[in-house]
Amino acid sequence: METTLIWLIPLPPALAFFLIVLFTNKSKMLSHTIGVGAAALSWLGSMYVFYKAITTEHFSGFASSIPWLPTGLTPDKWFHIGVLIDPLGAAVLFFVSITIFMIFLYSVGYQNFGQPDGDHDRAGLPPHGATVEEHGHKHVVPSVEPMYSRFFAFLGLFAFGMYVLVVSDNLLTMFVGWEIMGLCSYLLIGFWYGKPSARNAAVKAFMTTRIGDVFMLLGISYLYSVTGTLTFREIFTEETLHMLAESTTFFGMTVSGFIALLLFIGTVGKSAQFPLHVWLPDAMEGPTPVSAMIHAATMVSAGVYAVIRMFPLLTADYTGHGLTTTMSIVAFIGAFTALFAATIAVAQNDIKRVLAYSTISQLGFMIAALGISAYIAAAFHLVTHAFFKALLFLGSGSVIHGMEHGVLHTGNHDVDPQDMYNMGGLRKKMPITFWTFLIGGFALSGFPLITAGFWSKDEILADAWAHGHTAVFWTLAFAALLTAFYTMRQITLTFLGEPRTKEAEHAQETPWTMTTPLVVLSVFAVTFGWVGIPEHFPVLGGLVPNWFHDFVGHTLHEVPEAVEFSIVPLLTSLGVALGGLFFGWLAYRNVNSVSEDRLQIPFLKNKYYFDEIYDTVFVKPIYWFAENIVYKLMDQQVINGILHLFGPATDGVGSFIRNKFDLPFINRLIGDGSADVTYWFGGKLRAVQTGRIQHYLMLALVTFIVIGVVLYIFVLA
C-alpha cells in the first residue's frame, strides 16, 4: 500500500502539467483547479506515507523497485529503478509536499486570479493593472497575469521533478528529477520573457547550474563504472563503501571521496554555493515570490538533500580523526559561503535579494554541517529552513503585492515596489503579513527557544564545537550574527517606523489565498523546532523526546550519537541571535533613506563584483571566442570557404559537361539530328501526298505496269 502510493506521489503534478498544456490552457479557473488539486493530492499521499513512517516501530524505509534496463554486465543483471522513503526521505517529503501545496495555493492570489484583464497587458510581461469604473469614478486595480494557466503548468512540472527526486531510490532517476527542476527553473525565471533581465537571469541560472550538473553526471558515471549500481541501498552497503574507501584514484584521493566531490559540485551549482552562487540572486527576476520561493525553499534544498543522501559515501573513508580532503572542501565551501553571502545580504536593498543571499548563506550552514559530519543537524536545518524561508519569501511576495497595490493607486510607476527604502510602516497596513514575516525572520535569525531556526542552527554550532572544528564554529557563529542583523534590518526597514512613500501608505493586505499559506508556514516555522530539542539541553531537554534525531538517525546504519552538551555554543547562538537582532533594530530604527545607511559599501553592494569578474573572466572571453574564432574564423572562413570552393568547382565541371558534351553531342547530334532527318524526309515525301485521286491512280498504274514488266522479264522469261 505505502510503496504503491509512493510510486504515485509524483504523478498528479505531472498529469496536471499535461492537462493544462494540452486541454485547459484557455480556462484560468480550470487550470488552477487542476494545478492546486494535483498538489493537494500529492500532499495527501505524502502525508499518508509520512504518517505510516512515523507510526512504524524502528522505521527504516519503504522500498520498491522494478527491473528497468538489462545491462549486459553479467547474465540477468538488470538496472533497477524504484522508490525509497527512508526516515530522511520521509522528513524531506513532509516539508516538500507542504511547501509545494502552499506555493500552488499562494500563486492563485499572487497572479491576481479573479481580477479583470489588464488595459495593455501582454504575455511575457508582468501585469500592469486594469482600470475599472466604480461608483462613477475610475481607479486602477491589479490585473490578472496573462499567462496564468501556463504558470500553473510549469509549477506542476516543477513539483513533479521535486517529487521524483525525493522518492527515487537511485541516483539516475534522482538526476532526472534534478534536471527537470533545472529546466523548470529556467522556464519560471524567464516566465516574464518580455523583460531582458528575466531572459538573462534564466539563461544564467541554467548555464550556471549546468556546470555543476556536468560534474554530477561524471560522478554518477564514475560511481556506476566502479560499483555497477546506482541504487542507494546497494551503494551504502558495508562492502561497497569499504571497497570504495580503500581504493585510490586521481590526486591520491580515495574513490569514494572523489565521487563524493564530483557529486558535491553538482550540489554547489544547484544549491548556489560559492563559486556558483551567482545565479540565485538573479533568479529573483521570476514572478516575485513564487519562483523565488521555489528557488529558495524547494529546489536549492534538493542540492543539500543530495549531499545528505550521499553522506555515507562522503564519510566512507572518515575515521573520526581529521577530516578527509573531500569533507574539508565541503566544510570550507559551506562555511565560507555562509559568511560570504551573509555579508552581501547586509548591503542589499531589494527585499527579495536580501532573502536570496540569506538562502545562500543558510544553505552554506547545512553544507558546512555535512562537511563536519553533522548529518542530523544538516537534515534538521534543511527542514526548518525550508519552512521559514518559504514563509519569508511568500511574505516578501505579499509585501511586494501590497506595495504594487499602492503603486497602482498613486500611478507613479517609477517607485520600485521591491525596494525596502520605499516601504516602512507596513505593519499597520498588512498585519497578517507582518506577524508571519516576523515569525519567519526570527526563525531565520535563530531567536532563542521558541523558533525552529534556533534549534537547528544551535545543533549545527554544537556539533561543530563538540567535534573541535573551531574555525568552522566561529565562521558560522559570525555568519549567524550577520544573519540576525540583516534580518532585523529588513524587518525594521519594511514594517517598522513610518511609511516613507505615498505608495507604502496605500499598501493593502493581500487576499486569503496568499495569507493562508503564510499562517500555515509560520506555524511550522515555530513548532518544527520542538521535535529536535537535544536531550541534554538545560531545563527543556527531555521534556519532548528528541524525535528528529532518533527518526532521521535510523537512515544510517548506525545512529549518530547525540553530541554532549556544552555551554559555549549555546551562549554563542543566544548571543549572536539576540545581539544581531538588537543591533539591526538599533542601527536602522531611524534610517530614512539610502544615504543614511552606512553599510552601503560598494564592495558589498556589488556582491564583491563577482558578476563582473565572471563576466570578464568567462563570459566575455567566450563571447569573443564565439564571435571571432567560431563565427568569423571557423564558420565564415574555413567552413564557408570550403563550401564556397565546392560551388565554383561544381559549376566548372557542370559547364564543361554542358558545353563540351551535352550541347554538341547529345542535343545537337542525337536529339536535333534525328529530328532534322525525320523533318527532311517528311518534307520530301510530302510532295507525294497531293490529295488528287488521279495522281494516286496514276502512281498505282505505273507501279502495276512496272511490277508487270518486272515479273514478265524475270519470272515468265
Next chain:
Amino acid sequence: MVPLSWYLIFAAALFSIGLFGVLSRRNAVAILLGIELMLNSVNINLAAFWRYGKDVTVMTGQVFAIIVFAVAAAEVAVGLALVISVYRRRNTVVADEINMMKW
C-alpha cells in the same frame, strides 16, 4: 463465229479509254463517265467468258454483269449527288479545285 480474243481486245480498249478518261479529265463528271466505261468493259468480259465457257446453261456471267450494273447505278447516284453538292458549295466541278481536305 467471232473468236473470243476479239471481245477481249475490244473490252481492253474500252477499259483503257475509261482509264485514260479517269486519269486525265479534270471534270468530276467526266471522271465518273470514265469509271462507267471501265465497269462496262468488265461486263463485256464477263459476258464473253460466259458465252465461250463450258456450260452455257448456267448464267453466271449475266448475273455478275447485272450485279455490276446495280453497283454502278448506286455509285453514280452517290457520285453525282456529291458532285452536285460540291458544285452548289464551290461553284465548280473541277476535281483539282475540290481541295478542302488537302494539307
